[in-house]
Structures are given as C-alpha cells and as structure tokens.
Amino acid sequence: MFLFDYIVNLAIFSLLVSTPLVIRSFINLRPLKHPLIWSGLYAGVVSIVLVLLAVKQQGYVYDIRYAPVILTFAYLGPVPGIITGLFALSIRLLSSGNWFPAIAGWLFIMVVFSILHTYFSRWQLPHFKRSLALSGAYIVVYMTIVFTFRILVHEPLFHIQYLLFVILGVLLGGLLIESHERLRRTIAERNEMELSLNASEYQYRLIAENTSDLIVVMDPDHSIRYFSPSHAFVLGYPGLAQDRAELDRIICPNDAMVFNQTVRKILERKTTQSLEIRFVHQDGRLIPFDSLCKPIEGKGGRIEHIVIISRDISERKKAEEFLVQSEKLSIVGELAAGVAHEIRNPLTTIKGFLQLYNLENPTMKYGDLLQDELERIEIITSELLSMAKPQANAFTTTNVKEVIEQTLEFLAPQSLLNNIEFKREYQGEYFPVTCVKNQLKQVFLNVFKNAIESMPHGGEIHIGLQIDNEECLITIQDQGCGIPEEHLHRLGQPFYSLKEKGTGLGLMISHKIIKQYHGCINYQSKVNEGTRIEIRLPSHE
Structure with a gap:
C-alpha cells in the first residue's frame, strides 16, 4: 500500500508538471505579464497539492513539496523559486508544528539555492544538471x-526514504520538462525548416514560373520530371505532360540526333x-535556343537528373544575320565602287565614239537604241557607286504607271521570245509617288526580269496598280516555279540568289531603293504555283 501511494503521488506530480507544458503546446495563448511570478504561483499550488497528498506510513509523513521548489530554481531562477518555497513553507507550518526548524531550514535552503544559481548562470550550466x-x-x-535540530536522528531509514522520494520527484519532473522542451525545439526547428523550405520553394517557383527561359528536368532515360510554365507562352503549348513524347514533340526532328548525342556525352563524362x-x-x-544541360549527381556519383535551361536566341540570330549582311553590304559597296569606276572609263570612250559614228552615218538603224542602252549602263554604274557612297538625288513626282509602261516596252522583245504576256490591272490613270524615276525603273526592271526568267515555258504576268490607304500598291503575280517558303526571308540579301548564274545584287539594289522611298516590298510564293510581289510606296498627294 505504501508503494502504491508513493506511485500515485509521483503520477499526480508528473501530471501537474506536464499540464502547463501540454497546454502551451496545443493552445497558442497570449503571453502573460510577469511570467516568472505566475510560474512561481503555479509551482506553489503544486507544492500545496503535494503536501495534501502526502504519504503516511507508520506515523511518518512523506511528501515531495521541495521537488517543485528545486525544479523552479533550476529552470526559472530565484524569484519563482522563492515564491514556490513560500507556498511550501506555509502549507508545512499549517499542517504541523515545530515551526522553528522548518523556518530555519527553509531560509537555509533558499540562501544556498540562490547562491548556487548565481554560479550556475556564470558557468552556463544546463538546466537539468542544475x-x-x-x-x-x-x-x-x-x-x-x-x-x-536532532530531528529523528535514530530513524535513518525515514530520512533515506524521504530524500529518495524528493530526489525521484525531481528526476521525474526534470525528465518530463527536458523531454517536452526537446520535443518543442524539434517542432520549432521543423517549423522553421518548413518555413525556410516554403520560402525557398516560393522563390524558385517565382523564378521558374516568370522567366522566359525554358527549364526542363529530365531523368537519364529521357523521362520528364518538370516542364517550366514558360513553355506555354514561349512555345504556345497550353500544357505539357511529364512525358518523353512531349519532349520529342517540341524538339525539331532534325536536331533530335544532336540532342541525344549531347545527353550521352553528359552521362559518360x-x-x-x-x-x-x-x-x-x-x-x-x-x-532557335541556346541550351545548357547540367547533370545532377546523386549517391555514389550516379547522375540522377539532367537540368536543361534553354534561352531564345532569335534576336541574337537576327543581329548576327544583320551583322553579316552589313559586312556583305560593305564588301558590295567597295566592289561596286571599284567595278563602276573601271566600267565608266571604257564606257565614256564607247559613248564618244558611238556619237561620232552616228554623226558620220546618220542612217544607221540602231544607233539611238545603242545610245539609250549605254546611257542606262551609265545609270546602273552610278547606282553601284551610290551603294558605296550615297549621293543626293533629285526627287520628283512621278506617275508609277508611266514608269511601268516604259519598263514593259523595254522588255517587250524578251517577253515575246519567252512567250510571256503581261496582264495589266490598273485601277486608275494617275499614281503619283516621290522618287527618282530611273531608280524606280531599275526596281521594276529587276522584278519583271526575275518573273520572266522563272517562267521558261511561258505564261502570264499580272500587274496590279491601285491606291490603298494613301499608298501606291503595285502587285506582280507570275506563274513561275515559285520559291520555297523558308528562303523568302533571305531575298534581298547580297550575293543570295536562287538562279544558277545570279549574283543577288539586283534585288538587293531594289530593296535599298524602295527603303530609300520609305516603302516596303513583300513576297508570297508557293513552289510550282508562282510568286506574288507587293510593293508599297507613299502616294504623293
């Protein structure tokens, strides 16, 4: 029975120690003012309860009222410890006599505990050891x-049992407090880690979901673990499943072999x-994308994932093409200047002697025609020189219809030989634009000659002319062999031509002239169906 009462007393003490700790864990209470005082008052109440539950055996009384006093001093300090001690002393005095030894002992204990606490704080001793x-x-x-005070000196067993009772209470209470505090720290660390992980995840998600770069996480067997949302607004796919087929879907088939070879290199090296x-x-x-493939190693140095970060380099490609085109234009300009200079000297001689020959032989049949063509050659050489060194031109208001008709009249012999018929679709008679007439004639000459050469078996060339939104719209539609769609964007680049003996300079000069007039030229073509060219020039009011 004594042992049972003893266990019940320790169990109740354990419950009283654990109750505030458990409440604090499950209920987020508002922090109290003066928490040390409140803690001391609670521990004092526990001391009173322990005295009331004291174990009585053979006329002796066993209680563990000093266990909460020791724990309060160890974990909270002198102030709550003394408050707890006052409660323990008060209930002791009320429950039995012999006050003097009780008060003297209590004072001695409080002084010793307070002194020891000072040293414990200086040594930073852990609470349980305290x-x-x-x-x-x-x-x-x-x-x-x-x-x-010669208190039951002849009953050592009573004192040993009493001290064991108190010390076991201290050990049990200390273990409960330590286990709860360790659990609380573990939970706090876990919560802090979760907050840190959530913050990191939010930052990475913020980057991944708002970057224009494409991010793919792939396993060594090409199975996909992650597609960044940027695939939706960069490539236009609303949602990509985490499937290898999806990766094969977005990679150009012609580049799939290069991609697979790169993955093999990553796994090997x-x-x-x-x-x-x-x-x-x-x-x-x-x-086009510039992709960086980085391996992620796991345990044992084995590659577990491959992170692929791809950046759109379309603008860079355009800049590179523009730079190459600029270099070509520079070379063309230098070449044009040299060629035009060398042509002009013998051309001047030919013109001079042709004029003398016409004076001496006024009945020569084609003298005027030769003279006109030599003048046109001189104009073309001047245009080549203008590519190298732009010159001020005399702009005049010109009727586009007249320029087209003059060009068609010049090409009439060639069109007859190739069985070509020009179909005119003019929506009016006067289409004024501000230009240099000979330059515009050179543009039409290049375009019409290309259309004729694309129709070796003859056919029709439809020429449209109209005013559209204060612009003069010229359309030329042939029935030739057509141009592959992937080559259309390169038309007008220097030295790029689809003809076997072409130089690409004709369209390049035409583009430069049209751009000089603040106009534009566009191409639409299908293989074996023909090509449609649209030229827009600002109309002169």
Whole structure:
C-alpha cells in the first residue's frame, strides 16, 4: 500500500508538471505579464497539492513539496523559486508544528539555492544538471538540519526514504520538462525548416514560373520530371505532360540526333554540355535556343537528373544575320565602287565614239537604241557607286504607271521570245509617288526580269496598280516555279540568289531603293504555283 501511494503521488506530480507544458503546446495563448511570478504561483499550488497528498506510513509523513521548489530554481531562477518555497513553507507550518526548524531550514535552503544559481548562470550550466546539483545541495542542507535540530536522528531509514522520494520527484519532473522542451525545439526547428523550405520553394517557383527561359528536368532515360510554365507562352503549348513524347514533340526532328548525342556525352563524362537546338512552336515555326544541360549527381556519383535551361536566341540570330549582311553590304559597296569606276572609263570612250559614228552615218538603224542602252549602263554604274557612297538625288513626282509602261516596252522583245504576256490591272490613270524615276525603273526592271526568267515555258504576268490607304500598291503575280517558303526571308540579301548564274545584287539594289522611298516590298510564293510581289510606296498627294 505504501508503494502504491508513493506511485500515485509521483503520477499526480508528473501530471501537474506536464499540464502547463501540454497546454502551451496545443493552445497558442497570449503571453502573460510577469511570467516568472505566475510560474512561481503555479509551482506553489503544486507544492500545496503535494503536501495534501502526502504519504503516511507508520506515523511518518512523506511528501515531495521541495521537488517543485528545486525544479523552479533550476529552470526559472530565484524569484519563482522563492515564491514556490513560500507556498511550501506555509502549507508545512499549517499542517504541523515545530515551526522553528522548518523556518530555519527553509531560509537555509533558499540562501544556498540562490547562491548556487548565481554560479550556475556564470558557468552556463544546463538546466537539468542544475536540478541535479540543487538536489545534491538539498540533501546536504537537509542532513545538516536533521543533525542540528536532532530531528529523528535514530530513524535513518525515514530520512533515506524521504530524500529518495524528493530526489525521484525531481528526476521525474526534470525528465518530463527536458523531454517536452526537446520535443518543442524539434517542432520549432521543423517549423522553421518548413518555413525556410516554403520560402525557398516560393522563390524558385517565382523564378521558374516568370522567366522566359525554358527549364526542363529530365531523368537519364529521357523521362520528364518538370516542364517550366514558360513553355506555354514561349512555345504556345497550353500544357505539357511529364512525358518523353512531349519532349520529342517540341524538339525539331532534325536536331533530335544532336540532342541525344549531347545527353550521352553528359552521362559518360558527367560534365555540363551546351548546344544550339531548335524547338517547334505550336504554330509550326522553328525557334532557335541556346541550351545548357547540367547533370545532377546523386549517391555514389550516379547522375540522377539532367537540368536543361534553354534561352531564345532569335534576336541574337537576327543581329548576327544583320551583322553579316552589313559586312556583305560593305564588301558590295567597295566592289561596286571599284567595278563602276573601271566600267565608266571604257564606257565614256564607247559613248564618244558611238556619237561620232552616228554623226558620220546618220542612217544607221540602231544607233539611238545603242545610245539609250549605254546611257542606262551609265545609270546602273552610278547606282553601284551610290551603294558605296550615297549621293543626293533629285526627287520628283512621278506617275508609277508611266514608269511601268516604259519598263514593259523595254522588255517587250524578251517577253515575246519567252512567250510571256503581261496582264495589266490598273485601277486608275494617275499614281503619283516621290522618287527618282530611273531608280524606280531599275526596281521594276529587276522584278519583271526575275518573273520572266522563272517562267521558261511561258505564261502570264499580272500587274496590279491601285491606291490603298494613301499608298501606291503595285502587285506582280507570275506563274513561275515559285520559291520555297523558308528562303523568302533571305531575298534581298547580297550575293543570295536562287538562279544558277545570279549574283543577288539586283534585288538587293531594289530593296535599298524602295527603303530609300520609305516603302516596303513583300513576297508570297508557293513552289510550282508562282510568286506574288507587293510593293508599297507613299502616294504623293
């Protein structure tokens, strides 16, 4: 029965120690003012309860009222410890007599505990070790009081049982507090880690979901773990499933072999690789990307994932093409200047002697025609010189219809030989534009000659002319062999021609002239169906 009461007493003490700790864990209460005082008051109430539950055996009373005092001193300090001690002393005085030894012992214990707490704080001793040290001090003080006041000196078993009762209470209470505090720290660390992970995840998601770069996480077997949302607004796909087929879907088939070879290199060498690859937009066009493939190693040095970050380099490609075109134009300009200079000298001689020959032989049949063609050659050489060194031109208001008719009249012999018929579709008689007439004639001459040469078996060339939104719109539609769609964007580049003996300079000069007039030229073509050219020039009011 004594043992049972003893266990019940310790169980109730454990419950009273755990109750505030559990409440604090499950209920987020508002912090109290003066928490040390409130803690001391609660521990004092626990001391009263322990005295009321004291174990009585053979006329002796066993209680563990000093266990909460020791724990309060160890974990909270002197202020709540003394408050708890006052409660323990008060209930002791009320429950039994012999006040003097009780008060003297209590004062001695409070002084010793307060001094020890000062040293504990200086040494930064852990709280549980403080409780053990205070328990040892309590044993020494208790034995000192027993021998000083000769309290049951002949009953050592009673004192041993009493001290064991108190020390076990301290150990049990300390273990409960330590386990709860450790659990609380673990939970706090886990919550802090979760907050940190959530913050990191939010930052990475913020980057991944708002970057224009394409991010793909791929396994070594090409299975996909992640597609960044940027695929939706860069490539136009509303949603990509995490499937290998989706990756094959967006990679250009002609670049798939290069991509697979790069993945094999990454797996073999375990190094980052870069490649230039084209992705297929949802509308079918190809977009070039510069892709960086980085391996992610796991345990044992084995590659577990490959992170692919791709950046759109369309603008860079355009800049490179523009730079190349600028260099070509520079070369063409230098070449044009040299060729035109060398042509002009013998051309001047030919013109001079032709004029003398016409004077001496006024009946020569084609003298005027030869003279006109020599003048046209001189104009063309002047245009070549203007490419190298722009010159001020005399702009006049010219009727586009007259320029087209003059050009068609000049090309009439060639069109007859090739069985070509020009179909005119003019919506009016007067189409004024501000230009240099001979330059505009050169543009039409280049365009019509290309249309004729694309129709070796003859056919019709439809020429449209109208005023559209304050612009003069000239359309030329042939029935020739057509141009592949992927080559249309290169028309007008220097030295680029689809003809076997072409130089590409004709269209380049035409583009330059049209641009000089603040106009534009566009191409629409299908293979074996013909080509449609639209030239827009600002109309002169």
